Amino acid sequence: MCGRFAQFSLPEALEDYFEVADGYDLPPPRYNIAPGSRILAVRAGPDGRRVFAKLHWGLIPSWAKDRKFGYRTINARAETVAEKPAFRAAFKSRRCLIPADGFYEWQATPDGKQPYFIRLTDGDPIAFAGLWETWTDRETGEAVESGTIIVTQANALVRGIHDRMPVILDPRDFSTWLDPTIQTAAKLRGLLRPLAPERLSMHAVERRVGKPSNEDPSLIRPLTPE
Numbered sequence: 001m002c003g004r005f006a007q008f009s010l011p012e013a014l015e016d017y018f019e020v021a022d023g024y025d026l027p028p029p030r031y032n033i034a035p036g037s038r039i040l041a042v043r044a045g046p047d048g049r050r051v052f053a054k055l056h057w058g059l060i061p062s063w064a065k066d067r068k069f070g071y072r073t074i075n076a077r078a079e080t081v082a083e084k085p086a087f088r089a090a091f092k093s094r095r096c097l098i099p100a101d102g103f104y105e106w107q108a109t110p111d112g113k114q115p116y117f118i119r120l121t122d123g124d125p126i127a128f129a130g131l132w133e134t135w136t137d138r139e140t141g142e143a144v145e146s147g148t149i150i151v152t153q154a155n156a157l158v159r160g161i162h163d164r165m166p167v168i169l170d171p172r173d174f175s176t177w178l179d180p181t182i183q184t185a186a187k188l189r190g191l192l193r194p195l196a197p198e199r200l201s202m203h204a205v206e207r208r209v210g211k212p213s214n215e216d217p218s219l220i221r222p223l224t225p226e
Helices: 011-018 067-072 088-093 171-178 185-189
Strands: 005-007 030-033 038-044 050-057 075-077 095-100 102-109 112-120 126-136 143-153 164-166 200-204
Touching: 005 095, 011 095, 038 126, 038 171, 050 067, 067 143, 088 095, 088 126, 095 143, 095 171, 102 126, 102 164, 126 171, 171 185
Parallel strands: 050 143, 075 143
Antiparallel strands: 005 030, 005 102, 038 050, 038 095, 095 126, 102 112, 112 200, 126 143, 143 164
16 A cells, blocks of 8 residues: 655656646645645646646545545555546546655564655656546535545565555656546556566665654654664
8 A cells, every 4th residue: 555655856856757837836845645635646637738736635536425535545456446436437537646756665573563765766756646536525515636546566675565555657658647538447557567676765764754743854764773
């Protein structure tokens, strides 16, 4: 799964990497983004060009009774995303990229869960494969845009601590993933594969990251052995 990540690249770097025009109020650096937070996304605008958006992390399908539904849908499994009622409509035509600079995963140990920070070895931003939806509150009329991160089987590196990992897309696949006219499940599923392990690096970090209120750059630093 993916239940915590960081996003701290400079706005200019995100605009360049995701080929989005400037002029959007990008969020400040974040080092401990938790479910229920507002997260940055990249999606196709009405004219087909890429635009930034902010989503509630935890997808709320249009038919949900209330926004609490999103607590169960922070992730969508790659193997079933095309069929699950909560995700299948968004999978067809409301796909997005979730920018990040790395994500956290926890390994069970005799002394408790040990967190690790995982990022691209070249230092580039990460693009998680995501979905987005719009849900309208029946009582207030408020429209809420929400999103989820798709996860798949872990690669050889991540498998040492966890059996799942987020789908990380290559820039050459961005256009295909974001194109709402492409709705062939087989073609889209072909993109939902684990990233090659040699493209990722991983190191242990302090357990403070387990508390969402902790939010500072030291969270991603390698853990110093006692």
